[in-house]
Amino acid sequence: MAHTIRWGIMATGWIADMFVRDLLIDPKTRDASDIAHKVVAVASSSAKDRADQFISAAGIPSPCAAYGSYEALVADPNVDVVYVATPHSHHYQNVRLALEASKHVLCEKAFTVNAAQAKILCEIAQQKNLFLMEAVWTRYFPLSVQVRQLIQKGEIGEVLRVISDTSFGDDVEEKWGTTHRMVNPDLAGGSLLDLGIYSLTWVFQTLYHTLPREQRKPPTVTSQITPYHLTDADEATTMLLSFPTSTPSNGAHPHISQGVAMTSIRVSTDPDEKGTSGPPIRIQGTKGEIQVFGRAFRPTSYRIIPKKGGGEVRDVECSFPGDGHGMYWEADEVARCLRDQKRESEGLPWEESIVIMEVMDEVRRQGGMTYPQKIESTEYPLHL
Ligand SMILES: NC(=O)c1ccc[n+]([C@@H]2O[C@H](COP(=O)([O-])OP(=O)(O)OC[C@H]3O[C@@H](n4cnc5c(N)ncnc54)[C@H](OP(=O)(O)O)[C@@H]3O)[C@@H](O)[C@H]2O)c1
Structure with missing residues (x-):
């Protein structure tokens, strides 16, 4: 029987829509019968209406809860894994919110603003025995x-x-x-x-x-x-x-x-x-x-x-079965990792995400490029 995972979607922007549309494509179109996906909740940071509109525009089948805050999403007991699709400035705060609520997380790229933030998130996932992965979808093609x-x-x-x-x-x-x-x-x-x-x-x-x-x-x-x-x-x-x-x-x-x-x-x-x-x-x-x-x-x-x-x-x-965008392969990887009780994906281990963040930190250091302190910060919680 297929292992079904229940997704909660954090944010209602462009990539969240692309990702959800791929989640709704029948995995059998890509010869995957061991896993299945359900979208059970969507949250907007600004208003429940926005989440409602997102659900209807993407054609997510009922029941799917709509929330007007990310806090409500991570408190939903029906959600197994949260897909974080906010701007990267917010990933550290948003991923941490989900991990602290004991949810598994798939977080859009870039993982965080800097390596220090990425390390803390991985440490929390490790301590709490939760799955965490940076959503570099291309690796799973x-x-x-x-x-x-x-x-x-x-x-x-x-x-x-x-x-x-x-x-x-x-x-x-x-x-x-x-x-x-x-x-x-x-x-x-x-x-x-x-x-x-x-x-x-x-x-x-x-x-x-x-x-x-x-x-x-x-x-x-x-x-x-x-x-x-x-x-x-x-x-x-x-x-x-x-x-x-x-x-x-x-x-x-x-x-x-x-x-x-x-x-x-x-x-x-x-x-x-x-x-x-x-x-x-x-x-x-x-x-x-x-x-x-x-x-x-x-x-x-x-x-x-x-x-x-x-x-x-x-x-x-490379074909894109079911006329998808290609994000379903990373979603399938998340489902298989959860089924197999893995905490990180072999396709992009935490250590590699952190090394890549360290490279980008060094590049910004060499180029003298800094971001505002509040988004570079590892303090939590911080209102951005
Ligand atoms: N994998 C890919 O191919 C791909 C492609 C594009 C982008 N991305 C990544 O996905 C993330 C989102 O990109 P996107 O293109 O979807 O951006 P977007 O269209 O601007 O959507 C971002 C969403 O984040 C939420 N949000 C929360 N706080 C926000 C704030 N202060 N300012 C703006 N939005 C805020 C908003 O939804 P609610 O407030 O309704 O929750 C907004 O709709 C980025 O990290 C980006 O790098 C990945």
Whole structure:
């Protein structure tokens, strides 16, 4: 029989809607019959009406409770796991609220504003024996799983360099102004925490996660930040990472591997939105290269290019069963972890989320970019 988990949705914004629509797609469309999802409650921070509207717009079947506060949501005994879909400035306070109420949590990326906050959340989850996961949905795509396995099998030899870009190319002043969460420092805005996390995801899931856990070592990082002139949130960030070991080889004299992670909200990875500009991700090994196509956060295909004389080029497509966005794979992972009484996901262990937050802390330190003290704080509870 399928293991059914009951979701409570915290926030009624854009990504909450996308996530819920994926939750409502029958898992059998993606050949998953061991788990099932139910959305049993939705909360808005501002008004119950907003939660009601969200439930009806997304077509969530009854019964689904609507709440006008997050406190009411985490007090609902029907909720097994809370999906936190507020701006990242608020994740620390909101996740902590749910954990303190003994709820399991899936929290949108970026996990928190800084590594200190992420560590405390993981410690609380550990102490209270609760499940906690950063919702980096891309990691749970079959495409990502396949690419990681290919690297581990040595398909492109020893991987020595990964180049990754997640850039939007928006008319920034017109589209985002100064208050939108993408550029608003009060909401931890900027390209790094919002989009750069995906560039780092590709660097980490290929150069770090593919190693056995005991061999994973944090990288050093050198970076440049271009501030957005109206708010000082970062408009563009480029990071050069150096990992002390390559993958999959880790012999007596391991090679260093390098990651180049880029993000911008003013120039685009894919200006004509037809893929003309080539792959946003290139994974380069001694025996060839894997290129990943589509957006870094929602890749649609990959290509294996063996070194000259090493065989044919192969293209592999990623389909989105049930016409979904692709967020159901991470939701399925949460369901399986809860069924198996796991506290963290193998696909993105707490330790890796924290190391990535530490990289972003260091990048902000090098670029002199700080957020308001109240959202960097680890104090709890704090009214933001
Ligand atoms: N996985 C992905 O592909 C993906 C894509 C986009 C965004 N995200 C992440 O998801 C989070 C939310 O992004 P979004 O695009 O959904 O943002 P959004 O549309 O602005 O929605 C955020 C929601 O958070 C709630 N909220 C609570 N306090 C708030 C405050 N002070 N200011 C603004 N909103 C507040 C609001 O809902 P109520 O007040 O009604 O509760 C609001 O609708 C971010 O961390 C972002 O990085 C992930």
